[in-house]
Amino acid sequence: MNETTASAPRAARPRITAEHIGLGAIRRVIQDFYARVRRDPLLGPRFAAVVEDWPAHEAKLTHFWWVSLGGPAYAPYRYRVVDAHALIAVRGEEIRHWLALFADCLHAHLPADLAAQWLARAQAMGRSLSLIAGQEPC
Numbered sequence: 001m002n003e004t005t006a007s008a009p010r011a012a013r014p015r016i017t018a019e020h021i022g023l024g025a026i027r028r029v030i031q032d033f034y035a036r037v038r039r040d041p042l043l044g045p046r047f048a049a050v051v052e053d054w055p056a057h058e059a060k061l062t063h064f065w066w067v068s069l070g071g072p073a074y075a076p077y078r079y080r081v082v083d084a085h086a087l088i089a090v091r092g093e094e095i096r097h098w099l100a101l102f103a104d105c106l107h108a109h110l111p112a113d114l115a116a117q118w119l120a121r122a123q124a125m126g127r128s129l130s131l132i133a134g135q136e137p138c
């Protein structure tokens with residue numbers, strides 16, 4: 001552990017990830033990811049059944065990840081992640097597939113270390129969603 005790490009307040013550390021990646025890159029990842037989702041045979045129909053306004057969905061999810069990675073909120077979105085996925089009864093297989101698609105997309109846009117940090121967040125959410133849905137943890 002170096003001196004900077006040792007003295008940084010724990011809550012301040014995640015912000016480094018959001019700022020290192022940058023809002024523009026997060027937006028590009030999200031737009032590309034949902035373009036891949038729309039073309040995906042397993043996930044495409046699941047999203048098509050719910051999402052009517054893709055630009056609005058992407059803007060909301062860009063903000064979600066920016067904040068989840070430690071950036072300061074810049075819009076008054078409210079999230080109900082558990083409810084949103086409970087409503088459509090996501091399955092463990094779908095969550096694993098979502099994560100694999102997301103990993104490919106992150107690695108296509110970001111250096112390996114930043115992709116790995118963001119992916120770790122998504123995997124933790126995937127585990128929570130799986131457990132809440134009563135599916136095998138992924």
Ligand code: HEM
Nearest residue numbers: 046047050064078079080081084090094095098122125126
């Ligand atoms: C680790 C895996 C996943 C993560 C981190 C994730 C994350 C999110 C987040 C943050 C939202 C916004 C929720 C809100 O508006 O409050 C969302 C919405 C949504 N997710 Fe996921 N998701 C995952 C997997 C999946 C899977 C596997 C599916 C489909 C089978 C799915 C379908 C949807 C849909 C349809 C919405 C839009 C809900 C709406 O606007 O009402 N997600 N997701």
